[in-house]
Structures are given as structure tokens and as C-alpha cells.
Amino acid sequence: MTADQPMYALSEEHQAIREAVRAVCDAKVAPYAAEVDEEARFPQEAHDALVASDFHAPHVAEQYGGAGADALATVIVIEEVARADVSASLIPAVNKLGSLPVIIGGSEELKARYLSKLAAGDGMFSYCLSEPEAGSDAANQKTRAVRDGDGWVLNGTKRWITNAGESEFYTVLAMTDPDSRSRGISAFVVEKSDEGVSFGAPEKKLGIKGSPTREVYLDKVRIPADRLIGEEGKGFEYAMKTLDHTRITIAAQAVGVAQGALDYALGYVKERQQFGKPIGDFQGLQFMIADMGMKIEAARQMTYAAAGRSERGDADLTFFGAAAKCFASDVAMQVTTDAVQLLGGYGFTRDYPVERMMRDAKITQIYEGTNQVQRIVMARQLLAGVQSDL
Numbered sequence: 001m002t003a004d005q006p007m008y009a010l011s012e013e014h015q016a017i018r019e020a021v022r023a024v025c026d027a028k029v030a031p032y033a034a035e036v037d038e039e040a041r042f043p044q045e046a047h048d049a050l051v052a053s054d055f056h057a058p059h060v061a062e063q064y065g066g067a068g069a070d071a072l073a074t075v076i077v078i079e080e081v082a083r084a085d086v087s088a089s090l091i092p093a094v095n096k097l098g099s100l101p102v103i104i105g106g107s108e109e110l111k112a113r114y115l116s117k118l119a120a121g122d123g124m125f126s127y128c129l130s131e132p133e134a135g136s137d138a139a140n141q142k143t144r145a146v147r148d149g150d151g152w153v154l155n156g157t158k159r160w161i162t163n164a165g166e167s168e169f170y171t172v173l174a175m176t177d178p179d180s181r182s183r184g185i186s187a188f189v190v191e192k193s194d195e196g197v198s199f200g201a202p203e204k205k206l207g208i209k210g211s212p213t214r215e216v217y218l219d220k221v222r223i224p225a226d227r228l229i230g231e232e233g234k235g236f237e238y239a240m241k242t243l244d245h246t247r248i249t250i251a252a253q254a255v256g257v258a259q260g261a262l263d264y265a266l267g268y269v270k271e272r273q274q275f276g277k278p279i280g281d282f283q284g285l286q287f288m289i290a291d292m293g294m295k296i297e298a299a300r301q302m303t304y305a306a307a308g309r310s311e312r313g314d315a316d317l318t319f320f321g322a323a324a325k326c327f328a329s330d331v332a333m334q335v336t337t338d339a340v341q342l343l344g345g346y347g348f349t350r351d352y353p354v355e356r357m358m359r360d361a362k363i364t365q366i367y368e369g370t371n372q373v374q375r376i377v378m379a380r381q382l383l384a385g386v387q388s389d390l
């Protein structure tokens with residue numbers, strides 16, 4: 001331990017990042033959150049503000065022109081954006097998700113080409129793993145990539161792709177050797193402008209309405225050989241390693257939206273009067289508030305501990321990523337539901353932000369693997385004897 005490092009606390013740099021992101025979000029993200037939800041439109045103002053402040057893809061290394069944020073700093077950015085608007089938080093989160101397979105498996109040439117564009121704000125990155133028949137059973141890929149001369153031809157349908165249509169770049173998983181199941185899957189970079197790429201209608205969703213979710217259609221899409229990420233047949237391995245790191249960003253979204261709901265409810269219970277006093281004076285509500293704050297803090301600590309493991313690449317990252325995502329998203333659902341309760345009938349209306357937060361929180365229990373899948377992952381790790389290094 002070093003004398004100048006406070007014990008078990010955020011560094012000054014991490015605290016400064018939180019303050020800087022919060023200032024951007026207070027000014028340029030939160031004011032548009034209700035409108036973005038109501039109109040189910042892309043949060044363009046948030047996107048532009050995040051690009052201008054270099055928080056749109058903070059994980060990209062400095063050598064590619066990025067901010068070079070470590071895993072914990074990236075989590076703090078996503079948490080703060082989600083506190084203001086979960087839809088907008090999918091911009092930094094999915095930019096990491098889409099580009100991480102390139103970072104994990106890609107050649108130096110591929111990284112230099114795409115990460116520099118991502119960092120410069122010249123195009124977002126999406127991640128195309130899911131398909132109509134490949135949800136929790138993600139290895140059941142029907143999209144095919146076949147060698148053709150010095151390139152590849154891709155055919156298939158990707159479903160539920162976040163930022164589809166908005167992103168310029170897509171990491172696409174496709175079967176290259178169907179007999180080898182997960183070891184026959186490869187990963188490619190596809191560009192929006194590639195001939196044969198098109199998009200389905202935006203899904204009509206319960207929450208995160210500002211985050212576009214569409215199908216991606218690949219119809220005889222011909223790409224050069226250098227768009228293969230890493231080695232043929234290793235795509236599924238890159239995709240799963242990616243999720244180990246990015247499930248922590250979903251946990252961050254969950255912590256952020258829960259904190260946003262608690263902060264709003266705290267202000268409300270001090271103002272709203274019933275029986276001649278602020279409703280926050282009632283012990284029944286104080287106990288709810290205490291539980292909300294306690295659960296959020298537990299989720300945050302677990303998420304930050306997992307981020308440390310992501311940064312170091314610890315052996316217990318898979319367990320911690322799944323545990324943080326599962327725990328924090330369950331907390332987000334409980335806390336946002338309780339925030340609606342604290343506002344009574346007003347909480348149930350769109351005049352107040354907590355019903356949006358409750359709808360937005362739900363997705364964190366579903367994507368990047370449902371919470372049932374996270375429990376499968378955790379149990380496997382525990383049964384295999386992977387121990388926490390604490």
C-alpha cells in the first residue's frame with residue numbers, strides 16, 4: 001500500500017471524472033431525457049455533448065486518440081450518464097461493447113483503423129451477437145460467413161442490435177464452420193456503408209426508448225479479408241470475453257438509474273406534505289429510503305470491485321462481472337419501483353421522471369445475458385472452484 005493512496009476509496013482522478021461527467025449530464029443530458037423517452041428518438045443532444053467532452057467512448061486508449069479511461073473510470077462515466085438518462089448511457093456502454101472484440105482479438109492495423117474513428121466521434125460501434133434463434137443460447141448462430149476469393153461473404157439476420165442504423169461500425173459474429181459449433185464462430189467488422197447491409201424497423205419498447213434497437217440484415221455482404229477480427233474460429237471466445245468486461249457497464253447503468261431515482265425521491269419526500277408534515281418524516285418511508293440507499297451502495301461497491309478485476313484481468317472476473325450485473329440490476333428494479341411508490345399517484349405519471357426510470361431499469365435484468373444466465377455463469381464459476389482473490 002502506498003501512503004498517498006487513500007485506503008479503499010476512489011482516487012482523486014476518479015472523483016474528478018465523476019464531477020466532470022455529472023456537470024455535462026446536468027446541463028446536456030438530463031434536460032432532454034423526458035422528451036427523448038416521449039418521442040422515442042435518439043438522444044442526439046446527449047451524443048453531441050458526450051463527443052464534445054470525450055465521454056462517448058472513454059475506454060479507447062490514448063494511442064488511438066481516446067481518453068484512455070480505465071475500467072473503473074469508464075464505469076463511473078456510464079453510471080453518471082445513466083443517472084440522468086439510461087438511453088444516453090448506451091452510447092458509451094455500447095461503444096465499449098462493440099469495439100472490445102477488436103481490442104481483445106484484432107490486429108494492430110484493425111485497431112488503429114477503427115478505434116481512432118470511434119475515439120474521434122466519427123462513428124459509433126455496435127455489437128451483433130443476438131439472432132432470432134440465438135438469445136441465451138448465443139452459440140446457436142445462423143448467420144454465415146463464407147470465404148470468397150480474398151474476402152468473406154456474410155448472410156443472415158442479427159436481432160436486438162443497439163444503435164443499429166446510428167452506428168457506422170458493427171462487430172458481427174457469424175458461423176464459419178457450422179460443424180464446430182462455438183469453435184466455428186468468427187468475428188468481423190462490418191460497416192454501415194457496406195453493400196447489402198440494411199436495418200429493420202425500430203423495436204417499440206417498454207423502456208430505454210431513446211436507444212434504437214433494430215434488426216441488422218446482411219444480404220450477401222462482401223468484405224475484405226482484413227475485416228476478420230483476430231483468428232478464424234475464435235469469434236465466440238472474443239464475444240464471451242467481451243461480456244465479462246462489459247457486464248460491469250450494465251451494472252453501472254443499474255447503479256446510475258437507481259441513484260437517479262433515489263435522488264429525485266429524496267427531494268420529493270421533503271416537499272410533499274400530508275397529515276400536516278413532509279411525508280419524509282414518516283418512519284415507514286424512512287425505512288424504505290434507508291433500504292434503497294443501502295442496496296445502491298452495496299451494488300456500487302460490487303460494481304467498482306468488478307471494474308478493478310476487469311482492469312487487472314483477474315481470474316475471478318467472470319464471476320464478478322456476472323454477480324455485479326445481476327445484483328445491481330435487481331437492485332435497480334427494486335429501488336426504482338420503490339421510488340414510484342414514494343411519489344404515490346404522481347410517481348405513476350409521466351410528469352415525474354421515476355416511472356421512466358422504473359421502465360428503463362428493467363432492461364438491465366435482461367440484456368448482456370438475462371439474470372438467469374448470470375446465475376448459471378456464477379454457479380459454474382463457483383463449482384469450478386474459482387475463488388475471489390479478496
Ligand SMILES: Cc1cc2nc3c(=O)[nH]c(=O)nc-3n(C[C@H](O)[C@H](O)[C@H](O)COP(=O)(O)OP(=O)(O)OC[C@H]3O[C@@H](n4cnc5c(N)ncnc54)[C@H](O)[C@@H]3O)c2cc1C
Pocket residue numbers: 126127128129130134135136137159160161162163205208213363366367368369370371372373
Ligand atoms: C433493448 C435490447 C437491446 C439489446 N441489445 C443487444 C445488442 O446490442 N447486441 C446483441 O447482440 N444483443 C442485444 N440484445 C439481446 C439480449 O442480449 C437478449 O435479448 C438476451 O440475451 C436474452 O435473449 P432472448 O431475448 O432471446 O431470450 P431467451 O433466451 O429466449 O430467454 C427467455 C427466458 O428464458 C430464460 N432462459 C433461457 N435459457 C435459460 C436457461 N438455460 N436456464 C434458465 N432460464 C433460461 C431467460 O432467462 C428468459 O427469462 C438486446 C436486447 C434488448 C431487449
